[in-house]
Amino acid sequence: MSLYIRDGAVDELAKQVQQAINAPNKTEAVRRALLNELERARQAVPLKDRIKRLQNEVRAMGPDDPDFDMKKFADEQWGNI
Numbered sequence: 001m002s003l004y005i006r007d008g009a010v011d012e013l014a015k016q017v018q019q020a021i022n023a024p025n026k027t028e029a030v031r032r033a034l035l036n037e038l039e040r041a042r043q044a045v046p047l048k049d050r051i052k053r054l055q056n057e058v059r060a061m062g063p064d065d066p067d068f069d070m071k072k073f074a075d076e077q078w079g080n081i
Contacts, residue, residue, distance in 0.1 A: 003027040 003026060005011040011026075018029035 003030060005030075 005014060005026070014026040014030050014033075017023070017033050018026050021029060021032060023029035023032060
């Protein structure tokens with residue numbers, strides 16, 4: 001079965017991908033692009049899970065220091081003291 005792309009912009013993208021990856025034809029270029037995108041989507045970690053991991057890392061650092069002075073810290077970092 002052949003691949004027919006009706007959208008001119010998509011056809012141009014397929015040609016650019018074909019040239020960039022040295023595919024023998026547009027169908028092969030689109031096949032590889034779709035396989036790559038599918039693999040990327042499968043490996044993507046949902047935002048919810050990324051946030052949960054970061055929250056766990058912050059909790060592992062221990063409780064906040066109630067005596068910490070952020071203004072003083074920032075001034076020291078900028079050499080304002």
